[in-house]
Amino acid sequence: MTHPFFKRKRHISQKETSRSEEKLPVSADIHIDLAKIKELLGNSIDVKVIEFLHAPVKFAVCYIEGMVNKQQIELSIFEPIKRWQQTDCKKKPEELIHQLETAAPLYTYRHFDEITAAVLKGHAAIFVDRVDAVYCLAIEMWQARGVEEPQSQTMVRGPREGFVETLQTNTTLIRRRINTPSLRFNLSEVGKITKTTVLIAYLDGIVDQDVLTEVKERLKNINTDKVFESGMIEELIDENGYSPFPVFQSSERPDVAAAALTEGKVVIMFEGTPFVLITPTTFISFFQAAEDYYHHFDLSTFIRLIRILSFIISISLPAAFIAFTTFHHELIPTSLLVSLGAQREGVPFPAFVEALVMETIFEVLREAGIRMPRPIGSAVSIVGAIVIGESAVAAGLVSPAVVIVVSLTAISSFVSPYYGFSGAARLLRFILMVLAATTGIFGMIFFLFGLIIHLCALTSMGKPYFTPLAPFQSGQQKDSILRFPLWWTQTKLYSKWSKKS
Structure with missing residues (x-):
């Protein structure tokens, strides 16, 4: 199945097409070549062109400041070329390249589109007079963040290394x-x-x-x-x-x-x-989570069950509270129903409006805590939730039971090891709340059945998204909802979707 985005074609003018398809060859005149590379790179302030036009063999080096190792340029380009020109400059200019004493990769290009692409990646381009080619030395170096512990997937036991931007x-x-x-x-x-x-x-x-x-x-x-x-x-x-x-x-x-x-x-x-x-x-x-395999199998299985239960709570708890208190009083124990009725005495809004307002306020606090500076972000979100919750109950705008339900739902939404997956629960929660307020428990049941059907129909790169549950694969149940001991699972490398498994 082709995504609709792939079918869109951005309009490209005739000028852009001719420019992208045009391949300008390198001339043997260094003055023409340097003028062309400066024009292509727009005479930008960070583009450095160091020219040696009064040497026995004219040459120049072009690079982008901040993306190359300047010390390597001096040792691997300038010194070998100067030494070669002083000792044996009667050789052909093409033989100059053999004098570059460097372990860095060296590339030869004859068209300016290749040269500009190499320079923009952090290569140093060497122009030599009377040579219809440019030599690009891969000596890129820029500031990069060191390997640190991942911030989005923390764990108690396990490696502390995380990917970086390089x-x-x-x-x-x-x-x-x-x-x-x-x-x-x-x-x-x-x-x-x-x-x-x-x-x-x-x-x-x-x-x-x-x-x-x-x-x-x-x-x-x-x-x-x-x-x-x-x-x-x-x-x-x-x-x-x-x-x-x-x-x-x-x-x-x-x-x-x-x-x-x-x-x-x-x-x-x-x-x-x-x-x-x-x-x-x-x-x-x-x-x-990765930590499941670093703990004993029984503890890991228990934690996985907690995560699944938390996901169910984060989706359905507010909706269930709305459905029971609005349409299905007979399903609530009498003592609990009396307690909830006493709490709601004087509250001007129905349960749906209470839950919707509190959930919206919590989402606002969550985003505020993320976007604010870290030293005060968590404090603002925690203090804001406590102050707003207590003030709303004291003012008689919401009942204490709604605050408990929303708080438990919010805590459950943070249990998932992957932030992107918890976002799906946040969206589905509001849809389920609307259905619970209009059709009660029956609407919730139909929605959940439709959700399961949707999950069974989803695919990930053509593979069933709900596997190994649907289609059911008995061989993969050792590491799905439950984590069996490692000595029970396969120790060889395998593919979950291969025909041999």
């Missing part, structure tokens, strides 16, 4: 955990303007070839100008369109990505973001 560092973190020659990284680019570097990681011989082919095809068919984060790619290649459930597992933990690779999945990595995408994924995988 692809080279991220691939190394995976290589350290998977010491096999089967590990592959395929390079790609997305975005006509940003040209964001994308790596597709997989284990050869283990990966599901259909999934790998589908991932490559969808990345190839992306038609957009800019990509800055993995979430943009996730939306562009999602085949399910408007489903609130994420069909890609996003993580900034190298151990999670390495474990996914050993299961035959594909990991998509991006330059400029610490979050990688794992595909295909399942509904159950969002209740599984």
Whole structure:
């Protein structure tokens, strides 16, 4: 199924088309070549062109300041060239390149589109007079964040390393955990303007070839100008369109990505973001955390059951409270019904309005806590919830039972190990509240049945989203809702969706 986004075609003018298809060759005149590279790069202030036009053999070096190692330029370019010109400058200019004493990769380009692309990636371009080629030295270096503990997926026991914004560092973190020659990284680019570097990681011989082919095809068919984060790619290649459930597992933990690779999945990595995408994924995988495998199996199973129960509570608890107190009083024990009636005495709003207002206030506080500076963000959200809750009860606007229900729902929504998955519960909660206020428990039941049908119909890169529950796979039940002991599970590498499993 092709995503509608792939069918859109951005209008490109004739001028843009001719410019993109035009390949200007490098001339043998260094003055013409330098003028052309300055024109293509727009004479930007950070573009440095160092010219040596009075030397026996004229040459120049072009690079972008802040993206290259200046010390390496001096040692690997300037000194060898000066030494060569002083000792043996009668050789042909083409032989100059053999004097560059460096371990950095060296590339030869003959068209300006290749040269500008290399310079923008942090290479140093060497122009030599009477040579119709430009030599680009890969000596990129820029400021990067060091490896730190992930902020979005914290744990008590386990490695403290997290992905960073540099692809080279991220691939190394995976290589350290998977010491096999089967590990592959395929390079790609997305975005006509940003040209964001994308790596597709997989284990050869283990990966599901259909999934790998589908991932490559969808990345190839992306038609957009800019990509800055993995979430943009996730939306562009999602085949399910408007489903609130994420069909890609996003993580900034190298151990999670390495474990996914050993299961035959594909990991998509991006330059400029610490979050990688794992595909295909399942509904159950969002209740599984890396820490589950670092604790004993019985404790891990108990925690998984708590997560599933918390997800159910975060979706249905406010709606159930509204349905019972509005339409189904006979299902509430008499003593509890009397207590709830006493609490609601004097409250001017129905249960639905109370719950809706309190849930909205909590969502506002949640966003305020996230966007505010960290030292005061958590304090504001906690104090704000306490003060507003107590003030609303004291003013007689809401009942204490509603505050308890909303608080328990809010706490349950934070239990999920993946923030993106908890967002689906936040959206579905409001829909279920509206149905409970209009049709009662019957509307809730029909909605939940429809939700299960929707989950069974979802796919992740063509694979069933609700597996191993639907379709039911008995061999995969050892690590789904329950986590069996490690010695009961397969120890060899396998793919969940392969025909051999």
